[in-house]
Amino acid sequence: MMMAKRSNDLAEALRRVPLFSKVEPDDVVAMAEHVRELHVERGEILFQKGDQPHGFYILLEGRITLAFPSEQGTERILEVIKPGESFGEALMFLGQPYPIFSQAGVDSRVLDIPEEAITNLLDKDCRLAKRMLAGISIRLHELISNLEACSMRSSAQRVACMLQHAAPSAGTQEYDVQLPAAKHIVASQLNLTPETFSRVLHVLTESGLIEVSGRVIKVLNAEGLRKLQL
Amino acid sequence: MMMAKRSNDLAEALRRVPLFSKVEPDDVVAMAEHVRELHVERGEILFQKGDQPHGFYILLEGRITLAFPSEQGTERILEVIKPGESFGEALMFLGQPYPIFSQAGVDSRVLDIPEEAITNLLDKDCRLAKRMLAGISIRLHELISNLEACSMRSSAQRVACMLQHAAPSAGTQEYDVQLPAAKHIVASQLNLTPETFSRVLHVLTESGLIEVSGRVIKVLNAEGLRKLQL
DNA sequence: CGCTAACTTGACAAATGTCAAAACATGTGG
DNA sequence: CCACATGTTTTGACATTTGTCAAGTTAGCG
Structure with missing residues (x-):
């Protein structure tokens, strides 16, 4: 009973994420079975640079920073994730260790979407694939702007x-x-x-x-x- | 006759591109109908910063550089594309003007894949979508490394x-x-x-x-x- | 050869980082 | 409301890194 309830809540949360808004409700429910909700406290590290990705994340509430570490703790913040945004998709597809780490700026709630959950869905729903393509493209575009700013300005x-x-x-x-x-x-x-x-x-x-x-x-x-x- | 021949050649060339290696041969042939082969001379600009993307490109032969322009011509080269590689996918999906320009380093042959050709295929073949996801993810990863190098080293x-x-x-x-x-x-x-x-x-x-x-x-x-x- | 383009070197300037201290803000308990 | 402790922001003096400009040097190539 409790499990079913929690799973429904997750499905509900997933449906509100833009990425999954057009996915068949049944498929969302099926995916929700594999999704966990994580609570990350202020200052806590969600993943470290070098960790192996097992999926990607969606921030429900709070604030998560993605940053490059450095020996003396003089990190360089790449991006601040806000609720509703996803992160880590590209690294999941690559299967290479994270080149950055992620840390909660305040207490946060995060959905952890395991790789299988999403790759299964991708085979069924090409629209989702296009949306992910669009999402990653936006990230890529932002990175290009960031790099331009960094090297030309x-x-x-x-x-x-x-x-x-x-x-x-x-x-x-x-x-x-x-x-x-x-x-x-x-x-x-x-x-x-x-x-x-x-x-x-x-x-x-x-x-x-x-x-x-x-x-x-x-x-x-x-x-x-x-x-x-x- | 001539047209058919050229289209076959293009299909042949497309099949050799890793991105399309697993796509149904019939679909490749269908796509080839919409694909043009461009010849870009050494020094010629393929697209300018600010141009509107209408598709993406695959380099067959030669060398293409992607770079940020600057007033005094002190461009910053982002990447040098080598034969077999594709470029411009992410910007195509976004539909925003190119943030960079592309120029041939030597005389080059390029395939111009219009957006419709690929979006049609994406609806049919989810594996292709996954491959593009993987391809763009690699780009994104490289950009992150580039940005790290730029800001931390x-x-x-x-x-x-x-x-x-x-x-x-x-x-x-x-x-x-x-x-x-x-x-x-x-x-x-x-x-x-x-x-x-x-x-x-x-x-x-x-x-x-x-x-x-x-x-x-x-x-x-x-x-x-x-x-x-x- | 001799020409052009690519590369190196030196002297210098500009931009940015580092370190330390001071100023400012903010919240807490008395 | 004050006084204190804590954390953030500003400021100054200085060091370092990197870029700029101009002049060489080298290397490839007709």
């Missing part, structure tokens, strides 16, 4: 770029940006030290492009930010 | 890393590496200026880890290279 350009992406709509000249996390987290995602990030913010403020108060950044002149990029 | 570490990947088998202490292209191309892939690349090779030579003669690098002490990474 200065620190100020990367910050300006981030502020532009946060614009409510293209063309707005003035708007507020609420940073999604502590400044050192944002800095790490931009591949900057917290010190450099702080200094860049200072310079942009001096030139009248933005105003900073805590985690809220008021963009005063979007056009000016755009010009920085060239 | 010094210039010398990136060069050492590249030399290790070129090792004939893990654990070999001494081996020769033939650079796949001119040094400034390799440097760009490592996100280095030619000058810095040259200096790094000099330093590694000084410390007795390698010997350089033209495009051939003799690794003398693989263990020593590994230690650089830490």
